[in-house]
Amino acid sequence: MTTISPLRDFIVEFTKIHDSDLPPQTLQSDGASLLKKLVSRDDWLPEEFARPSPERYSQYLLHCDPLERFSVVSFVWGPGQQTPLHDHRVWGLIGMLRGRESETQFTRDADGHFHATETTFLEPGEVAALTPGINDYHLVANALNDQTSISIHVYGANIGGVSRATYDPDTGAEKTFISGYSSEETPNLWDRSRERQAA
8 A cells, every 4th residue: 555655754854954045955965865765665656646658758746845946746657758858947856766767968069069978877766966057958768668667856946837948959959848747636645544544
């Protein structure tokens, strides 16, 4: 049986450190430690936020801070699915919950063209960070061709409402987008009655 309490605990603790007025680098570092703890176990994500779509990867909103200072999202990748080359324009953390994910980083020349630099892989329990101006251009994919992969992302805004861009790696052509979310539902973090009944 899944229990939502690890996600609730993460959100409570992340809100506390966010409210501590830490420098962005410290917030990201402390947040990465919390996210690592969250993705160290795989028994809390409700099934409806872990379902792949046959058409494209899914982005499910798990929580958005009331002031839209940060959001928590599950990315669900069907076999072989990937993003286009894109940016974020806010800081981000990626924690691998299930499966395996590849990330190819890109640098952008002064003339606007992109060059792939390295491809790394995230395994369950691992966390990576994104920072605008440092490593904000990337292409992410499910590294498995025969199963679903799921990663948990934390962003420094309501990521589904941020105007961002995808890019053509060959020409540098930019296309703006606002991603939105794959579901109109969010998990009910605050109904503790089920936990008490189960106990």
